[in-house]
Amino acid sequence: MPKITIAANGQTYEVPEGTSFLEYCQANDVTHNFGCTVGSCGTCVCALDEGAENVDPPSEDEVETVEMCSGVEGARLGCQLKVNGDITVRMLD
Numbered sequence: 021m022p023k024i025t026i027a028a029n030g031q032t033y034e035v036p037e038g039t040s041f042l043e044y045c046q047a048n049d050v051t052h053n054f055g056c057t058v059g060s061c062g063t064c065v066c067a068l069d070e071g072a073e074n075v076d077p078p079s080e081d082e083v084e085t086v087e088m089c090s091g092v093e094g095a096r097l098g099c100q101l102k103v104n105g106d107i108t109v110r111m112l113d
């Protein structure tokens with residue numbers, strides 16, 4: 021099963037392939053900041069230190085939101101991530 025690693029504390033979680041990062045965090049008290057949960061506020065912006073290829077590519081709307089809230093190359097919105105393989109997530113705000 022894919023593994024989520026939270027860079028800030030090193031905690032890892034095994035999840036079924038295709039899991040929503042947002043839904044998993046909310047259901048399991050995983051530390052990550054969320055706001056709107058629909059990809060428009062940028063609160064959940066993060067970097068994938070490992071496994072960027074293991075999530076679905078960003079939609080145009082996600083790319084626009086990321087450009088507004090982060091200058092980090094390859095940043096993603098945690099609320100939009102579907103986990104297809106191992107990833108390491110680092111909050112950016």
Ligand code: FES
Pocket residue numbers: 053054055056057058059060061062063064065085097098099100
């Ligand atoms: S929680 Fe608002 S963009 Fe992800």
